[in-house]
Amino acid sequence: MTAGLEQSNLFKPITIGKNTLDQRVAFAPTTRFRAADDHTPSDLMLQYYSDRAQAPGSLLITEATFISPRAGLYPNIPGIWNDKHVQGWKKITDAVHAKGSYMACQFWFLGRVGSPELLKKHGLDLISPSALYESEESKKAAEAAGNPVRALTEKEIKGIIYEDYKNAAINAMEAGFDYVEIHSAHGYMLDQFLQPATNQRTDNYGGSIENRARIVLEIIDLLSDTIGAEKLAIRLSPWIKFQGMKAEEDTVHPITTFSYVVNELQKRANDGKQLAYLSIVEPRVQALLDANWSDNVGSNDFIKKLWKGAILQTGNYTYDSPEFKGLKADVNGDDRTMIGFSRYFTSNPDL
Template sequence: MRELLEPYRAGRLELANRLAMAPMTRGRADDVTGVPSPHAATYYRQRAGAGLLITEGVYVNALAKGGPGIPGLVTDAQTRGWREVTEAVHAEGGTVFAQLWHVGRMTHPSTLPDGELPVAPSAVAVEGEQIFTRDGLLDHVTPRELTMSEIAATVRDFASAARRAIDAGFDGVEIHGANGYLIQQFIGDNTNLRTDEYGGSVTGRLRFAREVVEAVVAEVGADRVGLRISPDNPVNQLAETDAPTTYRALVEALDPLGLAYLHVLENGAYGAIADLRPRWSGTLIANTNAPEPSSPEAGARLIRDGHADVVALGRLFMTNPDLPARLANGTPLAGPPTENVYGGGAEGYIDYPTATDAPGTPKSPAAAA
């Protein structure tokens, strides 16, 4: 576990340890204004012992919003709300990146302004599954294909949201290219049926991802930009027939830019972390997605074996706000959350105790003896 607790420095990143809190949507922002929850500053401050905090996904324009209570980085009020979060994290010596998110087809007219249709690379619907909205679970609708000028505007919206993130005091931004949302919908074979320059070939399907990264880099500087990818990940009905070829090409194209990091979420038959590590010369953050929460032991092994520089953990950070301290002290960990994950207020959000708060939980093995 020692490996996870060592400091990490590269470029602008100066992390107190090699643990990142993975981005996790909590659905607690004001659903009308998209301003982060009044408890968000406390939630992130409580977890600022992570070397790197990555926020929940934050929408970059009105059609990018995936469900109730998702926060934005589009208006001045949202930007002010995030400033409270970054100030709280920095007061604890933490580092925090905002995750920039466009969900593409993974939303519903009842979530979007004026009941608009979701947009996507192509008019391909998610079949046989429902999506959570403020009116409960509803069937997916068929999205509308983005026009060329809308694609250009969406690229600019990622850059504008990145500018707002820096104005709000974030140390950087993570572009959400994972989990079957808009960027991966452009990459996937079953979601991108375009025959123009944004589809058709590996180069075409990667074009949107590259343009978003390049626009955000031009806006805020490469050393403030991370990219999250999830090669071969079937989540949200995405299919990639040749993930290794596709992601090797993406990594080869982006490596020279000098990004703050590449965040690889491994889920699928393709062993993406081990395959992409030697092809990426910068910082690599690793995360795995499985029914069980990723284990700190497995994370420490990834660092020991040279597969990752930093390891992201999600659910364990939710229930163990002082996770690095617990690992340092050998304190037992709370299990993953079972309720109050999405939506609501303080409950299940800022009331998970630290080891020091928890009655009857020993602070350290020595204290237990």
Template sequence: MGSDTIPLLTPYKMGNFDLSHRIVLAPLTRQRSFNSIPQQHAILYYSQRASKGGLLIAEATGVSDTAQGYPNTPGIWTKEQVEAWKPIVDAVHEKGGVFFCQIWHVGRVSNYEFQPNGQPPISCTDKPVAPQVRANGIDVAKFAPPRRLATEEIPLIVNNFRVAARNAIEAGFDGVEIHGAHGYLIDQFLKDQVNDRTDKYGGSLENRCRFALEIVEAIVNEIGADKVGIRLSPYANYMESGDSNPDALGLYMVNSLNKFGILYCHVVEPRMVKVGEKVETPHNLLPMRNAFRGTFIVAEGYNREEGNKAISSGYADLVAYGRVFLANPDLPRSLSYMVRKMLQLI
């Protein structure tokens, strides 16, 4: 028996990419990109977590100056930002890693201080998010009432995503992951708890998914479907973005994504309804997994045993890890070493 019998350590062909293992670095917001410009210390952070044939997904990266909702998160809408990303991407490639840039817009999860000229944040709605206790359990985040986007403005936001994807490729990234999860702008359009529009972007499931799919189509046309992934969280209720029928939402989205032939779909487990909070649930991602024709990545709350089971059972192709990857920068190698030591004791 060798480490190649451990499911998480088996190779996988993801489109044009030959991955040496199934462990993915999840996108983790770091808030260390001063003035929205990636800093040199990110070279160390990402290169430490890079491995030959390992997939890394960069922290959420803003597509425009209205996309920000947290201090010091990176952007990719200016030439300066693109140039700042280049040595970081190069460092990952020098280690043999595959690097995707997660592109996002926070929508209403923002306030005046993060918006150009102190304007209101934008969303599909004018309903504000209630104050939220931050992850430290102490501080409270407050959000400004958003401005509802006019129908004719929405193509401009779609174009922001398209340009951001093009910029990511210019910076050297292997592809992009569209952030359509966790209560941010795309998720705000998707979820009926938030989306109260009466135009072609609201109401029916098809209409609520239109914005997300227009973004996917624009990016596929710009950089190619083989370089595009998306992250979804149909079951989550982050930032007051829940949905009355997440099963239908998830299935409609993956079936629609199949029409574009994108590389992967990265989905948050139903048990993670809110940040850091596991719950018992009758739902699972198997229907989405079975319907989607590309690579299927699962995330949130996985330990080693659960990750191995997800791969061996066919529930997922890849498993994304966050906290454990933060604590163990060489996670794939550490797991391989641990397995070898365990086998020596048998």
């Protein structure tokens, strides 16, 4: 890397939870579909993550990982809900630790964008905060599979929190992970609860901002008590329009929704339960689509003003290589920011 990037904060140590990283370059979560058919991490995954841990003191975040069968069941996505999964991941975390680096397991729950066919095959329903489809196409697919989307009951929500997420967190620690990152972005289940476009409930988990954020904060509180807040992180994408999200076009502006969430996280930090880091997706990024710095629909500056802890920012930070003006501006803007890369890591395992 050129143009003075080597003198930036990017290559300075940073403390994340109770661990000190040697640099602020992180391997962002990148779905690869390389697990076995039973969702056990494979030897190919072992090689993949080991290759990307060559710079000691790095943070590697796993591809999104299912916390239970009802979380979605895309084919060949890794899981973390049984002993076989734990042992598969343990080989990987051991290899990463042997190279002096650290790993976070990203917890995934698909909600309405899960596979209706695969869920049906395993006797599971397509579930969401509300019985709303992403699109007419997804509605037709679900109906053709005989598995139409339905709204979760409050009892089921409690089960997801206190059974699925808690079990996965315990398993992640047994598997040797240093951190757990809760995926609450990109229009997946937890994001579906946060956003009015996908949450039209009228009970304790819908309606007001407090109710829509309830499941996220209950998971945060439970896992903070279970594994320690210093081992916990969460990913948010306030401006995403992927998978039916509406961002600034929603009935409640994303700054209003996500200011509440981040404020609540900071309150917990003030009370001694500081998360390891907060991961935020830049406004220019629309998940699988190419990002362009000219496509910004908003700004995450409001999050930086509210949150005082470590931050991981991701989203096309190599667009202006080799100048890296945007990257340097963000990583040098304070002393708590990490930058996540995905595509550079997929083609340059020794990045």
